[in-house]
Amino acid sequence: MPAKVLVTREIPEAGLRTLREAGFDVTVLSEAPPAREELLEAAEGAEGVLSTVTETIDGEFMEAAGDGLKVVANMAVGYDNVDLGAAGRGASSSPTPRRPRRDHGRRRVHAPARRGAAPRGGRAGPARGPVGVVGPEALHGPGRVGKRLGVVGLGRIGKAVARRARGFGMEVVYYNRSRKPEAERELGARRMELGELLETSDFVSVHTPLTEEAHHLIGAEELGRMKPRAVLVNTSRGPVVDEAALADALEAGNIFAAGLDVYEEEPKVHPKLLERENVVLAPHIGSGSIETRDKMAVLAAENIRAVLMGEPPKSPVEE
Template identity: 50%
Template sequence: MAKVVVTGRIPEAALDKLRAEHEVDAWDGEQSISRAGLLAKVSGADALVTLLTERVDAELLDAAGEQLKVVSNVAVGYDNIVVADCSARGVRATNTPGVLTEATADIAFGLILMATRRLGEGERLIRSGTPWKWGMFFLLGSSLQGKTLGVVGMGGIGQATARRAKAFGMEVVYQSRSEIDPAIAAELGARRVELDELLAISDVVSLHCPYGPNTHHLIGAEQLAAMKPEAYLVNTARGPIVDEAALAQALRDGVIAGAGLDVFEKEPALHPDLLELENVALVPHLGSSTVETRTAMAVLACENTLAVLRGEDPATPVN
């Protein structure tokens, strides 16, 4: 039996799959394991099942030892993994794409509605006990019908978000490294454009690109200034894709109308100025947070782990 270390709490259905074949050492603390504790825990592991809160780098891989065969990340993004360090040691790295597509697209579109219809402002007003009265100009928002959604990163989640936008009567443009399947583009009525054009013509910009050196602060002061003053920005991808300080300034100055954020630059911390602004909807990284989705993610990560330990190829490899 191999030793499998699980670095954070995951659903029992996934752990049961591992326990059926191997010895499992799973961290079950309410808080993330400390770095020192993690380095000690992984010693002698043949496989690691990791969460996006743990950085997988040369230090961690070496702490595990030369027998380590696979690191299975319970996330579609793998910016917490230094893939080159894994490859240099012959360690397979995997992620969990696909299973969280619909749940994350739901959150993205939920944030679009929260921002454009000022739902967060309305709820805060009610909960504060502030007197209010219906009126023709009370908390006016912006409709979506006939407006343009700009999708940055047209992978599975971007496409699912665009599909929701079409149902709301929106036009769709997208920026991506490559063209999407022509049949999907035709279904969505989606047109590929460069980022500059997307920012200039979109009423809502929704970010779905992976995070890396090329997308760090992809949206900063210059890009925000290129957007329409009545436009909205939504980010359900990774926090550092957006320069939070620049976004806070743009929201304060009316450079754009509003924003919706599910992810933050230095999560769980966020730029303090954002907390003072009414025109931004803030939720704590809920993109994949349904019982069904989190279970499917964990099960897929564990199935990837078991495949590698059997000498088979994992279903969703990164390297």
């Protein structure tokens, strides 16, 4: 009997083709995201699971799947939706290719610095756009040349954003649990404690994974330490930043602007943030190119194929 592989929602055909060509019995749930009951029912008997961030893969799910489950491959940058302790019998992978997300992080730095009003002004036209749209002080903000970028979480994406920042003549400092000597040599970056980074950086870009310690890592106290003309960017996970505190900081003028691609309760956005002209909001599209989503689906599928054929996963999560 071919091994059963559950795909928890529709994914690019390239990934499904990889699984089917391997001879697996592939079940794809059509509801996006699937109801919990449907997900647990479909898990029964699965030897491999290809999930996305909208599905919670926990002990209850593992129990529903049964003892035959060998691998969980998560089609996402992070894996905070997967209980790694419960998934210990198999593997959980994080297969997002690098380029689109790091480029998206760079754009999130640029757009809030221009107050994010240009797109609205362009659609509305000068007569109905933001106040003073044709004046010398319209849509302006802090430049990047010679400014300091503080990177919170210097993993592969954080390093890629830092490289691009260096191309704009920015100084790079970073906060990370451990030092990154190679990155320091390559980028001329300096490691700082989080408080000092926030107090001295002109732009702060967040790239840390979501863990218990990282929940609300950037809250009211941390925002209060930032410069009044500083820009905060979060393309990691929504709960790393306290949205309510961020909305208050933007409203009070404690920081200049923010750019967000992720939210605490996706797809919901804090209503105060929706009202702000000095925040740029994107609907979690950092990996949103056709090519990247295809690569994500294929890599997740290849992780499943490898494990079910007795080989090591291509991109295992290291706890």
